[in-house]
Amino acid sequence: MKVHPITDHIYALHADIRSDDLFEGIWPIPYGVSLNSYLVKGEKIALLDLVRDWVGAPVELKNQLASVGVALEDIDYVILNHLEPDHTGWLGEFLKINQKALVLATAKGVELVKNFYFEHERVRVVKDGETLDLGSGQVLKFFETPNVHWPETMMTWSESGGVLFSCDGFGAFGALGERVFDDEISEDEHDFFEAESLRYYANIIASFGTFVKRAIDKLSALPIKVVAPSHGIIWRAHPETIIQRYLRYAGYLEGKREKEIAIVWGSMYGNTERGLKHVIEGIEEEKVSYTIHRVPNENVSFVLADVYKSEGVVIAMPTYEYKMFPPMAYVLDIFERKHVVQRKVLRIGSYGWVGGAKKEYEAKMAALKWDSLESVEWAGAPTQEIAEILRERGRELARRVKGA
Ligand code: FEO
Numbered sequence: 001m002k003v004h005p006i007t008d009h010i011y012a013l014h015a016d017i018r019s020d021d022l023f024e025g026i027w028p029i030p031y032g033v034s035l036n037s038y039l040v041k042g043e044k045i046a047l048l049d050l051v052r053d054w055v056g057a058p059v060e061l062k063n064q065l066a067s068v069g070v071a072l073e074d075i076d077y078v079i080l081n082h083l084e085p086d087h088t089g090w091l092g093e094f095l096k097i098n099q100k101a102l103v104l105a106t107a108k109g110v111e112l113v114k115n116f117y118f119e120h121e122r123v124r125v126v127k128d129g130e131t132l133d134l135g136s137g138q139v140l141k142f143f144e145t146p147n148v149h150w151p152e153t154m155m156t157w158s159e160s161g162g163v164l165f166s167c168d169g170f171g172a173f174g175a176l177g178e179r180v181f182d183d184e185i186s187e188d189e190h191d192f193f194e195a196e197s198l199r200y201y202a203n204i205i206a207s208f209g210t211f212v213k214r215a216i217d218k219l220s221a222l223p224i225k226v227v228a229p230s231h232g233i234i235w236r237a238h239p240e241t242i243i244q245r246y247l248r249y250a251g252y253l254e255g256k257r258e259k260e261i262a263i264v265w266g267s268m269y270g271n272t273e274r275g276l277k278h279v280i281e282g283i284e285e286e287k288v289s290y291t292i293h294r295v296p297n298e299n300v301s302f303v304l305a306d307v308y309k310s311e312g313v314v315i316a317m318p319t320y321e322y323k324m325f326p327p328m329a330y331v332l333d334i335f336e337r338k339h340v341v342q343r344k345v346l347r348i349g350s351y352g353w354v355g356g357a358k359k360e361y362e363a364k365m366a367a368l369k370w371d372s373l374e375s376v377e378w379a380g381a382p383t384q385e386i387a388e389i390l391r392e393r394g395r396e397l398a399r400r401v402k403g404a
Helices: 057-067 091-097 107-117 187-218 239-252 271-285 300-309 326-337 357-368 384-402
Strands: 010-017 033-041 045-048 077-079 102-105 123-125 131-133 139-144 154-158 163-167 226-229 258-265 290-294 310-316 344-351 376-379
Touching: 010 057, 033 057, 033 226, 091 107, 102 107, 107 123, 187 239, 187 300, 226 239, 239 300, 258 271, 258 300, 258 384, 271 290, 271 310, 271 344, 271 384, 290 300, 290 310, 300 310, 300 326, 310 384, 326 357, 344 357, 344 384, 376 384
Parallel strands: 045 077, 077 102, 102 123, 163 226, 258 290, 258 310, 310 344, 344 376
Antiparallel strands: 010 033, 033 045, 131 139, 139 154, 154 163
16 A cells, blocks of 8 residues: 655555454454554654554554655654554554654543553643644644544644544545545445445444534534545545535434435245335335345344434334344344434334234334334234235335425
């Protein structure tokens, strides 16, 4: 990978991670993910955000620094906007190689440096609004932006470059290759990264929408020319695009969702699937767009992205040993953890001997504060009568979504 200059003094470095390993040990990255770091060269040299030792990322970082004449030993400051180990996992090794660098983080970040990496001496707290003068006109300013994505998070601002180093904020899944700026990629690639930014947001940031809005409010007076996150595209042509996108995502938590329906289904022998077809007919009659995911065949990471943005949800699952279909129980648990609350929902499903999913499902609905239409359960295969009820419920859900 090449180094990409952002200004005469600021450079973007990145390692593309392509691995079957899961991000955070949970989320698949079939299209990879980038770990972006940034170099700011004044008379002193600062490196913003590190990498973890993952698929050769430290070697990539070292080689890219060398390509602009900087050895690891030359770095004076390591600025850690966020302490999650995807950005800091290699810190201990780095500090062994470099004997002089000072680590800068928020007060909460410094505690994590001590706890994760046992570094107590070469670490200093930076306060909200504090500046660091690197010389040659390169002044960095620190803004605490808690919970984007952990409590210790901050963002760093380069006044001279108009660059906001936002770490997880404004990030996306997806490897970058050699083109890293928003004006270097095609419309199709933008569509791809939009999907991967929604999935990233829904998987990683979703629980913290209120804090995303707070951070954007706090930084709104800055004349931002470049948004430089530590995952995904660097936005220099249209930084407002990713800021507005993140505001839209944060709005999903508050009810400003897409008038779409996310269908999540599982079926043991095809009877729930047969019933679902009639619900879909009803939705299509009302011309409401929908996405559809089968569980457990599709990973919850992708399911979560579509459910997160949608006002309406269909949960189609059979009863399994008197309770919910286990893969769906897992998905609903993830929805609860990610605050996917207050959707308009229809549940349908087939059972063999006796129902039972209903009771467990309703307990889950209460936790999610979902507004449920009357569920439809049937024994065995759906009859003509059940088919008509399912079609009407599909229409009704679609009408409610349109009216939201
Ligand atoms: Fe990219 Fe929350 O770490």
